[in-house]
Amino acid sequence: MPSPTWLADLPRHRLLAEYSLWSADLIRLADDLDRIAAHADILHIDVADGHFAPALLFFPDLVAKVRAHSALPIHVHLMADDKVVLSQVDQFAEAGADLISIHVENRGVADEGLARIREHGVLSGMVLRVETPVAEAKPYLGRVDALTLLGTAIGVKGQGLDPTATDRLGEAKDLIAASGRRILLAADGGIRDNTVPLLYKAGAETVVMGSLAFGAPDLAERMAWLHAL
Numbered sequence: 001m002p003s004p005t006w007l008a009d010l011p012r013h014r015l016l017a018e019y020s021l022w023s024a025d026l027i028r029l030a031d032d033l034d035r036i037a038a039h040a041d042i043l044h045i046d047v048a049d050g051h052f053a054p055a056l057l058f059f060p061d062l063v064a065k066v067r068a069h070s071a072l073p074i075h076v077h078l079m080a081d082d083k084v085v086l087s088q089v090d091q092f093a094e095a096g097a098d099l100i101s102i103h104v105e106n107r108g109v110a111d112e113g114l115a116r117i118r119e120h121g122v123l124s125g126m127v128l129r130v131e132t133p134v135a136e137a138k139p140y141l142g143r144v145d146a147l148t149l150l151g152t153a154i155g156v157k158g159q160g161l162d163p164t165a166t167d168r169l170g171e172a173k174d175l176i177a178a179s180g181r182r183i184l185l186a187a188d189g190g191i192r193d194n195t196v197p198l199l200y201k202a203g204a205e206t207v208v209m210g211s212l213a214f215g216a217p218d219l220a221e222r223m224a225w226l227h228a229l
């Protein structure tokens with residue numbers, strides 16, 4: 001279980017690595033969690049309902065199992081219709097998530113969703129689809145600990161980075177600076193060896209790594225490269 005101050009305690013002098021379990025070896029998940037334990041800063045678990053986002057992805061029982069196995073902080077990214085967001089917040093908070101992010105596009109329940117996350121004593125985040133104006137995050141910045149910008153279409157892995165991604169990160173970085181708050185800025189989607197340096201330069205503090213991490217032939221070498229950027 002991570003310490004209650006895990007987010008504030010993360011290193012600030014280098015890019016952080018958030019490992020997306022969607023790209024892990026799911027049949028040998030415990031082995032993969034052990035293999036990455038010394039390399040990842042955060043575990044990222046996508047939740048998608050097949051409607052708000054096309055994929056059908058992970059569930060609270062898995063988060064509870066991962067929580068029991070790993071000491072790394074767990075970031076749950078909820079991609080779900082307004083109707084189910086609040087109940088999913090409850091379920092994933094109870095399962096042991098350390099940070100739960102909901103979407104700015106959950107317009108009908110975003111305020112209540114953020115409040116609900118915090119009632120559980122869990123850190124809260126907002127995510128923007130790649131086509132949503134970054135300014136739509138502004139009203140929430142007083143209440144979130146993390147802001148994630150998707151750099152690809154929602155809920156599909158293996159895609160290339162959208163050309164707007166770096167400018168959008170710059171815009172988000174400026175909004176965060178203007179808020180005067182410490183908010184972790186994350187880039188999710190299109191994380192490749194040729195895009196990571198650009199995303200870092202544009203303001204990303206953490207990147208959600210799928211195949212770039214789990215598919216690395218030598219993980220220690222890949223992380224040394226990331227930390228040296």
Ligand SMILES: O=C(CO)[C@H](O)[C@H](O)COP(=O)(O)O
Nearest residue numbers: 020022023157158189210211
């Ligand atoms: O949600 C995602 C991309 O939007 C996931 O984080 C996914 O694991 C990324 O995988 P890859 O980097 O291999 O495309």
